Amino acid sequence: MNGPHDLGGQHGLGAIAPERDEPYFHADWEKRALGITLSCGAFGAWTIDESRHARESLPPATYLAASYYEIWTRALETLLTRHGFVTQTELDAGHMLEKGREAKRVLMADMVAGVLAKGGPCDRPVQTPPRFVVGETVRTKNFNPETHTRLPRYARAKLGVVEAVQGGFVFPDDNAHGKGENPQWVYTVVFDGREIWGEGADPSLTVSIDAWESYLEHV
Amino acid sequence: MSDHHHGHGDDHGHHHYDNHFTDMEARVKALEMVLTEKGLIDPAAIDAIVETYETKVGPRNGARVVAKAWSDAEFADWLRRDATAAIASLGFTGRQGEHMRAVFNTPDTHNLIVCTLCSCYPWAVLGLPPVWYKAPPYRSRAVIDPRGVLAEFGLELPVEKKIRVWDSTAELRYLVVPERPEGTEGFTEQGLADLVSRDSMIGTGLALSPEAVR
Numbered sequence: 001m002n003g004p005h006d007l008g009g010q011h012g013l014g015a016i017a018p019e020r021d022e023p024y025f026h027a028d029w030e031k032r033a034l035g036i037t038l039s040c041g042a043f044g045a046w047t048i049d050e051s052r053h054a055r056e057s058l059p060p061a062t063y064l065a066a067s068y069y070e071i072w073t074r075a076l077e078t079l080l081t082r083h084g085f086v087t088q089t090e091l092d093a094g095h096m097l098e099k100g101r102e103a104k105r106v107l108m109a110d111m112v113a114g115v116l117a118k119g120g121p122c123d124r125p126v127q128t129p130p131r132f133v134v135g136e137t138v139r140t141k142n143f144n145p146e147t148h149t150r151l152p153r154y155a156r157a158k159l160g161v162v163e164a165v166q167g168g169f170v171f172p173d174d175n176a177h178g179k180g181e182n183p184q185w186v187y188t189v190v191f192d193g194r195e196i197w198g199e200g201a202d203p204s205l206t207v208s209i210d211a212w213e214s215y216l217e218h219v
Numbered sequence: 220m221s222d223h224h225h226g227h228g229d230d231h232g233h234h235h236y237d238n239h240f241t242d243m244e245a246r247v248k249a250l251e252m253v254l255t256e257k258g259l260i261d262p263a264a265i266d267a268i269v270e271t272y273e274t275k276v277g278p279r280n281g282a283r284v285v286a287k288a289w290s291d292a293e294f295a296d297w298l299r300r301d302a303t304a305a306i307a308s309l310g311f312t313g314r315q316g317e318h319m320r321a322v323f324n325t326p327d328t329h330n331l332i333v334c335t336l337c338s339c340y341p342w343a344v345l346g347l348p349p350v351w352y353k354a355p356p357y358r359s360r361a362v363i364d365p366r367g368v369l370a371e372f373g374l375e376l377p378v379e380k381k382i383r384v385w386d387s388t389a390e391l392r393y394l395v396v397p398e399r400p401e402g403t404e405g406f407t408e409q410g411l412a413d414l415v416s417r418d419s420m421i422g423t424g425l426a427l428s429p430e431a432v433r
Contacts, residue, residue, distance in 0.1 A: 007335050007359040009363045016351050016357050019349070024273055024347050034347075035265025039261070039265060056337070094248070103259050112264050113271070116268070119315065121317040122390050169390055170390075207386060210388050
């Protein structure tokens, strides 16, 4: 979707403002937000792709004004209500009012180390051979789906060169919407800065994305 | 927030992506209460997650990887070919480090990592990302004006140096291996690791010189 999250190349968003000796958390609620988000992810009721889509579906004004832990928290409320674990009325009340759906897995303290160390690999075998080869010039597709995609706007309908075939991975555009993992080959595609930004582009710049096979066309 | 010290004094157009304390405090408290009452979360698990990222998984992990790559050509070669396995051999695995790639700075090319679409970051080697990495200014500007971005970190690269920006749009997570500073011959891996800052592994900085840490 052409949402507020697709930020590459936008102007006017201000200074980077790196903070010296930045702490990991700026408030206690951020710690809880991190832990709650990861704990709820462990239910296995939704995928990381659905989470990302819930975050980018926040109203643009909310998204752009929010800290990242706020984005996570708001999206988590959406996911929990969508999947029947809690109701909005309960969130407003701050207490359980009805039983709701049970989780297949609840992350207990003694499971944390193992779960974090394992992570969630999303590489998958792909049955077909890669359609593109290293060194090949390709064009990225021009599309504007209202649904989830990982092809940023700035890199659509651009000529780039395949630099690496990175393996088969779960296809987020489908997986975010419960349509299955449908793995595809992922390629690192590198673009000349001038191809993307045109006039006035930094001549020393190249930018790469990691693109699923269906994002690419032969030239 | 005004009580934070930022590296740069220009407040014009400066957004505070780490505020909303009281509103969010209430919201997160309600969420934790409802989920705990339902038996869906274990508050002690949250403590364990926080402790992991406050004390165990952070940029010192990545610094060890870089220091080893500087000292051991065979390891550097492995890191280039199969970063996930090479990094796992040092004990760094797991969440947001499942599919690692290491990119090496050279005299010709400087690498810079960003996630324009969200906040993808190699947690297993760098820990939790800093606020600026996840905020709109960095995510919007890194791909179009990397030199302007680097200048705000106090890094001016020669004009002839090529800049390669890696936008983390898929599940690969990138670690920059900065160039080894001069004057570090004979340094131990620990001595070298002390020169490797978090920002040098994102590409918004360089490794420190031995004089800088003395």
